Amino acid sequence: MFILPELPYGYDALAPTMSADTLRFHHDKHHKAYVEKTNKLAGEAGLEGRALEDVVREARRRSDAALFNNAAQAWNHAFFWTCMTPQRARPSxxxxxxxxxxxxxxxxxxxxxxxxxxxxxxxxxxxxxxxxxxxxxxxxxxxxxxxxxxxxxxxxxxxxxxxxxxxxxxxxxxxxxxxxxxxxxxxxxxxxxxxxxxxxxxxxxxxxxxxxxxxxxxxxxxxxxxx
Missing domain, CATH: 3.55.40.20 (Iron/manganese superoxide dismutase, C-terminal domain)
Known part of the structure; x- marks a missing residue:
């Protein structure tokens, strides 16, 4: 069963670039819905217990659009949260x-x-x-x-x-x-x-x-x- 990952920072940590309202709505509503739908569809597809990366690839291989869309969005969002930080820097x-x-x-x-x-x-x-x-x-x-x-x-x-x-x-x-x-x-x-x-x-x-x-x-x- 896939979980909704916690954000690696507080809701207000990225403000003013990204507001706490946006993070709450985006993470707590959108991402949560993708995770819940993925759990349901992955179970129906016989893929329960597989890593999410495997589920995404297998859904694409099977042309299972509903499972792919939800699983890929669950993965994309978890990756996206990690791509942000309140610590402003430059590539090095x-x-x-x-x-x-x-x-x-x-x-x-x-x-x-x-x-x-x-x-x-x-x-x-x-x-x-x-x-x-x-x-x-x-x-x-x-x-x-x-x-x-x-x-x-x-x-x-x-x-x-x-x-x-x-x-x-x-x-x-x-x-x-x-x-x-x-x-x-x-x-x-x-x-x-x-x-x-x-x-x-x-x-x-x-x-x-x-x-x-x-x-x-x-x-x-x-x-x-x-x-």
Missing amino acids: GALAQAIDQAFGALEAFKTAFVQEGAGHFGSGWVWLVTGSDGLKVVATHDADDILVREGLFPLLVCDLWEHAYYLDYKNDRPGFLNRWFDNIANWAFAERQLAAANGQGQGFRYPSEAEPEGRRSPDIGESRPTA
């Missing part, structure tokens, strides 16, 4: 070097990230990923995620669904993305993900009931990119 170390190599500079990366997210039509997610070609920015529609993209490994994501920003920014998605990138993006987490993609340490995995989420980032397993 190997991540900063990889950004410079792929984009030329941090500002060029920010421009690519914000433009990709702002220009994405409808709901979805904007990701920083790594693979055999290095870092790149990609967007996915609706519940789609990087778990089912062979050869790609997720480093960071921002939610493009309206419930992620509408209470705070109305229809100003570019404003949300700019402030999110500058103020609350968790670059330390992205750097750990990059290390995991390169075989150093463990990457993010959806928490089990025995291992509550909050301040950990276990392994994502077979979504590690191949050379």
Whole structure:
């Protein structure tokens, strides 16, 4: 049975970039509903007891749209919470070097990230990923995620669904993305993900009931990119 992970910070910790009202509504209502529906549908599909990453991939393999949409959204949101922090910082170390190599500079990366997210039509997610070609920015529609993209490994994501920003920014998605990138993006987490993609340490995995989420980032397993 999948759990609703606790946020790794207080509801008001990301304000004013993301308000406590948005976090309560987003986490306690939207994410909770995805988890509850996933538990029901995974049980009906005979996948109870499997890791959520496995459920997402198996739902896609079976073309089970209802299970995929709910399971992938449950996973995406747990990853998203970990991609944010109240500790404002800048990319450093190997991540900063990889950004410079792929984009030329941090500002060029920010421009690519914000433009990709702002220009994405409808709901979805904007990701920083790594693979055999290095870092790149990609967007996915609706519940789609990087778990089912062979050869790609997720480093960071921002939610493009309206419930992620509408209470705070109305229809100003570019404003949300700019402030999110500058103020609350968790670059330390992205750097750990990059290390995991390169075989150093463990990457993010959806928490089990025995291992509550909050301040950990276990392994994502077979979504590690191949050379």
